[in-house]
Amino acid sequence: MRKPHSRDWWRASVANWQASGQTAATFAQTLDVDAKSLQWWRQWLVREDAKAKRPPSRFVEGEVTAAAPAAAQACPAATVPPQSLSAQIGVVQFDIVVGTDPAYLAELFAAVGKALVRC
Numbered sequence: 676m677r678k679p680h681s682r683d684w685w686r687a688s689v690a691n692w693q694a695s696g697q698t699a700a701t702f703a704q705t706l707d708v709d710a711k712s713l714q715w716w717r718q719w720l721v722r723e724d725a726k727a728k729r730p731p732s733r734f735v736e737g738e739v740t741a742a743a744p745a746a747a748q749a750c751p752a753a754t755v756p757p758q759s760l761s762a763q764i765g766v767v768q769f770d771i772v773v774g775t776d777p778a779y780l781a782e783l784f785a786a787v788g789k790a791l792v793r794c
Contacts, residue, residue, distance in 0.1 A: 680708075685716040693717075765791040 680688075692702040692713060703710040762769045764787050771780065 686720055689713065689717045689720055764788055767791070 688706055688708075692699065695702055699710040699713050703713045706713070758773055760771050760773065762771060762784070764784060767787055769783075
């Protein structure tokens, strides 16, 4: 059984293939590998490089506001859960009702974050 090739070997092989101008099938024969493997590694390395170029995650500052009933405002010991909160991503401000599905918010924030990075 043949020893598997390292990521560095595949990176160099993909770079050499792309510089050669040959088809995947032709170049793969010179390496004694399957053409589909060569193409798969090209795609995988492109995705890996794209991930490495993404800016690191950063802290998003938020503010929680409470709309307390008048009775709770008169009694400082009463605790009233927040009714809404605000979140800001870049220049986009969100006022979120407490109880909104966290999975929905995660998808929304991810989509807005990606849109802002492209600008």
